Amino acid sequence: MGSSLSKTGLTLALCGLVALVASPAFSHGVHAPSKGAPKPVLVLEGEFVASELGGRPLNRGEDAPKATVIFLPDDGVRGSTGCNRFNGKLVRSGAQSMRFGPLGLTKMACIGPAKNLEVQMLAALRATNQISKFGSEVRLLSASSRVLARLQTISARPETGLSLYGKSWALVSLNGQALDRQSQRPQVTFESNRISGSTGCNQFSGVHQRSAGKSRFMNMMQTERACLAAIGDPMATEAAFMAALSQVDQISLTGNQLILKSTGSPDVLIFEAGN
Numbered sequence: 001m002g003s004s005l006s007k008t009g010l011t012l013a014l015c016g017l018v019a020l021v022a023s024p025a026f027s028h029g030v031h032a033p034s035k036g037a038p039k040p041v042l043v044l045e046g047e048f049v050a051s052e053l054g055g056r057p058l059n060r061g062e063d064a065p066k067a068t069v070i071f072l073p074d075d076g077v078r079g080s081t082g083c084n085r086f087n088g089k090l091v092r093s094g095a096q097s098m099r100f101g102p103l104g105l106t107k108m109a110c111i112g113p114a115k116n117l118e119v120q121m122l123a124a125l126r127a128t129n130q131i132s133k134f135g136s137e138v139r140l141l142s143a144s145s146r147v148l149a150r151l152q153t154i155s156a157r158p159e160t161g162l163s164l165y166g167k168s169w170a171l172v173s174l175n176g177q178a179l180d181r182q183s184q185r186p187q188v189t190f191e192s193n194r195i196s197g198s199t200g201c202n203q204f205s206g207v208h209q210r211s212a213g214k215s216r217f218m219n220m221m222q223t224e225r226a227c228l229a230a231i232g233d234p235m236a237t238e239a240a241f242m243a244a245l246s247q248v249d250q251i252s253l254t255g256n257q258l259i260l261k262s263t264g265s266p267d268v269l270i271f272e273a274g275n
Helices: 002-022 112-127 234-247
Strands: 046-053 068-071 076-080 085-093 097-100 130-134 137-141 147-153 168-174 187-191 194-198 203-211 214-222 250-254 257-262 265-273
Touching: 046 112, 097 130, 112 147, 168 234, 214 234, 214 250, 234 257, 234 265
Parallel strands: none
Antiparallel strands: 046 068, 046 147, 068 076, 076 085, 085 097, 130 137, 137 147, 168 187, 168 265, 187 194, 194 203, 203 214, 250 257, 257 265
16 A cells, blocks of 8 residues: 555656646746736847847948947837938837837938848838847847847947937047137037047048947048137147047046047047037
8 A cells, every 4th residue: 555655656746747847937947927927027228239130140240231229218229220320219018019119210322231231120120029138139029929130239348338329429628638618629429330420610420330349430421611710720620639539449438528549549539428
């Protein structure tokens, strides 16, 4: 009798163990919430670069165009398609559904790899119905849970913090010389992988590329008009500012100040946040 009970108990224990191992929560290392427990709200913040679109890995070479997404507080979103810049809001519906609302998009003409990347990136953004996060990776999913895009966190460095974006930075010191705050000072704005602004005279824009802990400003374009001012020499300031900007490879944020400098040059640009 005792032997029969022991065998019965062993059989029940083995059945219970098999059921536990076969459960999705056990096999995938995921905690299964109790029935009726509220699902946690996914909080997304930070800057991400697309590493895969439509199941195909993207070229991550230094000179290849990059599609990026910046998730902002209060479900704001902005980024780059690899050619044009976009901004908008995330729209949540229920515990699982999350999509991109109408996106504002710049209208710069794109050719070659940048055009192809933009087409793929916009298609993924528009088809997104769910968003999930696994460690440093964000996945954009379709309504049927198909992976549309994989986004990787851009390495955490001072210059990639959210406080860099969404504001104008006014130059207060150029190579050790304080600028008159009443003068037309250079200003810069960062959006995803772009930099734009004013020299205090002309407008400029270009690509902000980050690789191996270094920053570079590339493909810079600038208007060309002559300028006069009641205070200071805007043309001389412009020349010194653009020369220093072309050498920058380090960016840091300290309090309300943005510092741009070069490891191979004594030039230092110090900005303060505007709005």
